[in-house]
Amino acid sequence: MNPTEIDPILDISGISSHPVESHGSPEHNHDEAGNSMFGFIVFLLSESVIFLSFFTGYIVYKTTALDWLPPDVTGLEIHDPAINTVVLVSSSFVIYIAERFLHAKNLWGFRAFWLLTMAMGSYFLYGQAVEWRSLPFGFTDGLFGGTFYLLTGFHGLHVLTGVLLQGIMLGRSLIPGNYDKGEFGVAATSIFWHFVDVIWIILFVLIYVWQ
Secondary structure, three states: OOOOOOOOOOOOOOOOOOOOOOOOOHHHHHHHHHHHHHHHHHHHHHHHHHHHHHHHHHHHHHHHOOOOOOOOOOOOOOHHHHHHHHHHHHHHHHHHHHHHHHHOOOHHHHHHHHHHHHHHHHHHHHHHHHHHHHOOOOOOOHHHHHHHHHHHHHHHHHHHHHHHHHHHHHHHOOOOOHHHHOOHHHHHHHHHHHHHHHHHHHHHHHHHHOO
């Protein structure tokens, strides 16, 4: 054997002849984003279980309770909640357009439609607050009162969370080159918003349509 050659088996220098992949490589970033998205989906599934338990409890109480509605209450007014529903559901299409603008690297288009989504979500919360103030019953007025405020309030908390997350993503869009590193935050916030909209459609049917 040539003395100048080193047998790979006997090479104990610990230095590989192949380049080590940097932790900042696109492959690593892609894997990290994929893991984060998986964790986020698991979180949404756990939230779905909570809402499902609330839906089940509402249906059981409504179909078995002898005095379901509070005294002097015959039902809920549906006109304004229906308008709020249209606004909230439409915001899912608006946030999708915002995502498309960001994917196309059009930050101004993204900001405009993202801000519009925030405005629509805020309008929904305002409409819900107006409805709560006008209701002739409270949280402690029977099973219906308790379940109504629990379901709509818990959902409203999710809407508020979604609007706050959207505000954070909007602020991050003002940081130069921020979304060049990936769009996970925007994608996760958008999925969360779609989730909130679907949950509300179910709630609207259960509470307002099925009276």
